[in-house]
Amino acid sequence: MRTGFELHHPPQRHHRPVEASAAGAINPEGGTLGERLKLRMERLGSLVVMTGKVAMRAVSPPFSLSSLIYQVEALGVRSLPIALLTATFAGLVISLQFGFFLGRFGVQYTVGRVVVLTLFRELSPVLIALTVGARVGSGIAAELGSMTVTEQVDAIRALGADPLRKLVVPRVLACLILMPALTVLADVIGMVAGALVVNAQYGITFHLFFQGALDTVFMGDFVSGVVKGFVFGGIVGLVGCFKGLTVEGGTEGVGRATTQTVAITSVSVCLADFFITKITLYL
Secondary structure, three states, rough: OOOOOOOOOOOOOOOOOOOOHHEEEEEEHHHHHHHHHHHHHHHHHHHHHHHHHHHHHHOOOOOOOOHHHHHHHHHHHHHHHHHHHHHHHHHHHHHHHHHHHHHHOOOHHHHHHHHHHHHHHHHHHHHHHHHHHHHHHHHHHHHHHHHOOOOOHHHHHOOOOOHHHHHHHHHHHHHHHHHHHHHHHHHHHHHHHHHHHHHHOOOOOOOHHHHHHHHOOOHHHHHHHHHHHHHHHHEEEEEHHHHHHOOOOOOHHHHHHHHHHHHHHHHHHHHHHHHHHHHOOOO
């Protein structure tokens, strides 16, 4: 099945030994370690090729604004509850923890500085990517995977349309818009939740909390989190679309692609977070 980019598979072995190893039983792809490694490198190359094609189609007409708006509503607006809950409890927990430990050193009044700096630079973008991103990515993979196994993607191609432009570009652009926006929302919600809990628990006034935050946090700290949200959004959208368009094995393959999307997205977000932090540490 062609999806606009090539995906090569290693030659199938028709005579497999009866005694399947534990790894072979768990891994439906089978084959030796070298074959599985080769397959994964080929899939990584296919993902890179698809990323380049999506980027070219995203900046060239015709543009489908209605599809983009629909995907923003479907993927983002419906993710607001989990984003709000994640941001609220992240702000509550981190404020309680830092307030308690800073009190040991007699500098509990600086809790606002530490909490807001941690939220802006690290906690908000990563938690939003791991929670909302997992939901969005798995949903994309399941939707496109179902379309792939039922040959709807082939039908789109048979009608002369481009599946990448019609299906992938709006979802990726929606993720690129939504993740930074939800990150900013998480910054605000987490900061307010933190101010409330330290005021109730430790008696630190709102003025002292926010004044300390304003004195410590700079624009570079805020931009760092937004940049991470943008990159994480691209990872979520591209991985979800790729796994959905390369589904094999019918409905069982759709379920497998969905779980793989969550795992790959989570690991990729953590890796990207490290490198982006290294680059933006001194912004």
